[in-house]
Amino acid sequence: MTQILTMVAQRLALGLLTLFVVSLIIFLGVELLPGDLTQAILGQAATEETVAAFRKELKLDLPPHERYIAWLGGILQGDLGHSLANKRAITELMGVRLWNTLFLAFISAVISIPLALGLGILAALYRNTLYDRMVNIFTLSSISFPEFFVAYILILVLAVQLGWFPSISNIGEELGFWERVYRSILPALTLTLVVVAHMMRMTRAAIINLMASPYIEMANLKGLPRARVIVKHALPNALAPIINVVVINLAYLVVGVVIVEVVFVYPGLGQLLIDAVRTRDIPVVQATGLFFAAAYILLNLTADVLSILTNPRLLHPR
Amino acid sequence: MNIEQELKALASQKGITRRGFMERALALGVTTALATTLADRAFAAPKRGGRFRCGLGHGSTTDSLDPATFENLYMQVVGSAARSNLMEVGQNGDLLPELAEGFDVSDDARTWKFNLRRGVEFHNGKTVDANDVVASINHHRGEDSKSAAKSLLDAIVDMKADGKDAVTITLKEGNADFPFLLSDYHLAILPTSGDTVDWKSGAGTGAYVLESYEPGVRTTFKRNPNYFKTGFGHFDEVELITIADVAARTNALTTGEIDAMDRVDLKTAHLLKRRKGIKIVETSGTQHYTFTMRTDTPPFDNNDVRLALKHAIDREAVLKTILRGHGVLGNDHPIGQSNRYHAGNLPQRAYDPDKAKHHLKKAGAEGLSVDLSAADAAFAGAVDAAVLYKEHAAKAGININVVREPDDGYWANVWMKKPYCAVYWGGRPTEDWMFSTAYSADANWNDSFWKHDRFNELLLTARAELDETKRRGMYEEMQAIVRDDGGVLVPMFANYVMGLSDKIGHGQMAANWSMDGFKCTERWWFV
Numbered sequence: 001m002t003q004i005l006t007m008v009a010q011r012l013a014l015g016l017l018t019l020f021v022v023s024l025i026i027f028l029g030v031e032l033l034p035g036d037l038t039q040a041i042l043g044q045a046a047t048e049e050t051v052a053a054f055r056k057e058l059k060l061d062l063p064p065h066e067r068y069i070a071w072l073g074g075i076l077q078g079d080l081g082h083s084l085a086n087k088r089a090i091t092e093l094m095g096v097r098l099w100n101t102l103f104l105a106f107i108s109a110v111i112s113i114p115l116a117l118g119l120g121i122l123a124a125l126y127r128n129t130l131y132d133r134m135v136n137i138f139t140l141s142s143i144s145f146p147e148f149f150v151a152y153i154l155i156l157v158l159a160v161q162l163g164w165f166p167s168i169s170n171i172g173e174e175l176g177f178w179e180r181v182y183r184s185i186l187p188a189l190t191l192t193l194v195v196v197a198h199m200m201r202m203t204r205a206a207i208i209n210l211m212a213s214p215y216i217e218m219a220n221l222k223g224l225p226r227a228r229v230i231v232k233h234a235l236p237n238a239l240a241p242i243i244n245v246v247v248i249n250l251a252y253l254v255v256g257v258v259i260v261e262v263v264f265v266y267p268g269l270g271q272l273l274i275d276a277v278r279t280r281d282i283p284v285v286q287a288t289g290l291f292f293a294a295a296y297i298l299l300n301l302t303a304d305v306l307s308i309l310t311n312p313r314l315l316h317p318r
Numbered sequence: 319m320n321i322e323q324e325l326k327a328l329a330s331q332k333g334i335t336r337r338g339f340m341e342r343a344l345a346l347g348v349t350t351a352l353a354t355t356l357a358d359r360a361f362a363a364p365k366r367g368g369r370f371r372c373g374l375g376h377g378s379t380t381d382s383l384d385p386a387t388f389e390n391l392y393m394q395v396v397g398s399a400a401r402s403n404l405m406e407v408g409q410n411g412d413l414l415p416e417l418a419e420g421f422d423v424s425d426d427a428r429t430w431k432f433n434l435r436r437g438v439e440f441h442n443g444k445t446v447d448a449n450d451v452v453a454s455i456n457h458h459r460g461e462d463s464k465s466a467a468k469s470l471l472d473a474i475v476d477m478k479a480d481g482k483d484a485v486t487i488t489l490k491e492g493n494a495d496f497p498f499l500l501s502d503y504h505l506a507i508l509p510t511s512g513d514t515v516d517w518k519s520g521a522g523t524g525a526y527v528l529e530s531y532e533p534g535v536r537t538t539f540k541r542n543p544n545y546f547k548t549g550f551g552h553f554d555e556v557e558l559i560t561i562a563d564v565a566a567r568t569n570a571l572t573t574g575e576i577d578a579m580d581r582v583d584l585k586t587a588h589l590l591k592r593r594k595g596i597k598i599v600e601t602s603g604t605q606h607y608t609f610t611m612r613t614d615t616p617p618f619d620n621n622d623v624r625l626a627l628k629h630a631i632d633r634e635a636v637l638k639t640i641l642r643g644h645g646v647l648g649n650d651h652p653i654g655q656s657n658r659y660h661a662g663n664l665p666q667r668a669y670d671p672d673k674a675k676h677h678l679k680k681a682g683a684e685g686l687s688v689d690l691s692a693a694d695a696a697f698a699g700a701v702d703a704a705v706l707y708k709e710h711a712a713k714a715g716i717n718i719n720v721v722r723e724p725d726d727g728y729w730a731n732v733w734m735k736k737p738y739c740a741v742y743w744g745g746r747p748t749e750d751w752m753f754s755t756a757y758s759a760d761a762n763w764n765d766s767f768w769k770h771d772r773f774n775e776l777l778l779t780a781r782a783e784l785d786e787t788k789r790r791g792m793y794e795e796m797q798a799i800v801r802d803d804g805g806v807l808v809p810m811f812a813n814y815v816m817g818l819s820d821k822i823g824h825g826q827m828a829a830n831w832s833m834d835g836f837k838c839t840e841r842w843w844f845v
Binding site: 265 | 530573
């Protein structure tokens with residue numbers, strides 16, 4: 001157990017270092033973009049004097065390294081800062097949207113993970129049958145289409161023609177849980193279609209890989225039913241790779257859903273990030289970027305810990 | 319087109335009365351009963367009630383409620399729902415008093431006294447007085463102001479409260495259109511708290527009280543029970559939703575998630591029109607697109623070159639291709655049909671390669687080759703328009719090299735820097751405002767760097783002239799000068815194209831801005 005704790009601590013320290021590098025890259029990247037916030041916001045209305053007044057007010061006239069250090073200092077004291085564009089606190093700006101993004105990721109995960117695992121196990125069980133092929137064709141084609149295409153097809157069928165679900169996710173804080181779920185169902189389904197194939201294929205492959213092992217052969221020879229062999233004997237040993245894939249997809253559900261957000265007008269973090277990049281609102285870009293990076297690092301860490309717990313051999317790399 | 323659609327189009331026509339509609343409908347062979355139902359739907363007296371949900375293509379997380387920062391349609395509609403100005407532009411383009419009751423003006427049009435409407439309350443219960451007005455306008459003035467309205471107000475030398483219910487404003491020089499400027503969407507009247515104006519709370523005197531505001535997502539309002547105007551503000555609740563993606567906006571409208579949308583996709587507008595329960599409404603205002611030449615840079619410093627370039631574009635083809643016909647031909651000046659002194663009798667400039675060649679020869683610039691910078695940031699379809707133009711100009715022996723510029727930083731790095739580039743103008747409600755924004759020699763945004771003595775002289779005289787006929791004469795002459803000498807090629811004026819559920823009723827639709835002059839929330843109703 002102590003070994004695991006040491007590993008977690010090491011990983012967390014490395015994660016912090018990564019975050020620092022990420023923040024540096026984001027900052028430099030935004031600096032490299034042409035124009036700055038004042039010009040982006042004032043647009044055609046940017047005369048030299050309004051731009052100068054605005055820059056001074058936002059301290060954009062300071063050299064970049066001074067601004068970066070000031071920002072870093074704030075972060076270390078737990079202050080994410082204020083949006084340059086509308087002066088709102090970033091925590092307030094991100095709060096609702098963060099919750100929305102996590103909510104959508106959660107709904108999609110609740111639908112897609114059991115579905116993918118179930119389909120994968122069944123596909124391994126009925127390998128090379130018609131069922132196996134149909135599932136493969138369906139999931140692989142849904143992952144092959146671009147997300148917005150899947151989204152529009154779902155809107156066309158489920159919203160426009162059948163009228164079962166709303167075509168945009170107009171959600172607000174006053175809604176009850178189930179109403180929220182109802183209004184988020186189309187984006188969740190789109191994401192499900194996009195991520196299921198990866199997890200399902202990995203589940204199937206990992207199980208099939210193990211099916212050739214001597215101990216499975218033993219179980220078969222004992223006369224155990226095939227379903228029991230797969231679920232009780234093969235699955236636990238196949239968990240490590242499956243967990244890894246599931247977690248990568250979870251991370252994707254949190255950080256990679258910008259297009260789905262735009263199509264369904266879902267008020268999540270992705271849209272915030274895009275708006276912020278477009279107007280060069282550096283503190284907001286930094287904060288969202290850091291959050292996304294942190295989500296990746298933490299989820300990967302979780303994946304490693306879970307894999308090790310299911311397979312202690314991994315603690316002793318040869 | 320079937321009869322029902324024809325009637326729908328008829329009913330949304332400008333200036334049609336109920337009687338006229340009934341006559342035409344019966345002439346088309348519709349039963350009296352159906353005609354009556356349709357007429358009731360189209361001409362019903364405004365009804366109260368309902369939650370109006372409106373999807374708009376703008377709106378971003380970086381928006382704020384500070385009117386000095388307003389720059390997109392979303393905030394303009396939000397602002398117009400919650401706040402009022404001293405003056406407003408009415409549905410037929412006339413200037414009407416809003417929070418002002420009226421004004422007195424000195425003979426030289428320099429001193430303006432605005433008398434305030436009495437007893438109007440802000441949503442927070444404070445009564446509107448002269449101090450609020452002074453502070454709200456001063457909010458945009460001063461050294462540190464970054465308001466886009468700052469240059470509008472440069473002409474003010476003195477402004478003071480005259481008792482509780484009047485404000486006196488003195489200008490540097492006479493300006494007969496000054497009250498028009500006060501209808502600008504930046505100059506909303508805000509409540510003061512202490513010395514400064516309070517824009518954070520969103521409180522104003524508008525028809526709707528702000529309930530919640532989430533930048534870039536949505537804004538909700540409740541009806542203001544104490545609204546000072548009668549006959550406006552019919553909805554119980556209003557919800558303004560940012561839907562940036564045009565396909566998502568269209569889907570939301572067709573599935574009934576929203577009742578109205580702006581910026582219909584022009585490519586599919588004809589399909590949307592065919593759908594039951596949806597009507598397409600468009601207004602031609604002052605929004606126009608230009609190709610602007612720097613008249614201080616060769617070869618554009620030669621007027622014959624400019625005229626050659628102006629004759630070398632097939633405007634009809636550009637209008638048809640880029641705007642799918644949803645617009646009006648431009649005549650190389652920025653004054654639109656909805657402006658008061660639009661020079662309607664000025665001959666329309668046409669595509670004439672021979673004339674272009676003639677001017678080229680006169681300029682000694684045969685085989686002219688120029689770079690034209692464009693990006694979709696300038697206006698949607700700018701790059702396509704430039705490429706079309708290149709084809710048209712080739713027939714006149716002009717080689718236009720289209721330079722595709724990045725969208726990012728277009729206004730900072732291309733506009734007013736490159737010698738020939740595509741530009742978008744929202745237009746201005748008055749001639750003087752438009753000309754002094756972008757055509758007078760000393761204007762900040764004189765993007766053609768054009769200096770014409772007669773024009774600048776006329777601009778000053780017309781500004782202070784209170785006699786209508788004389789003003790009209792001067793403004794028409796100025797339009798002719800810009801057309802024949804200016805550095806701006808105006809191929810077209812773009813319509814505002816909106817999609818509405820046919821449950822929405824509206825009167826004559828204002829053309830000064832999109833969404834009924836930003837005032838859809840107080841002017842529309844559910845039939």
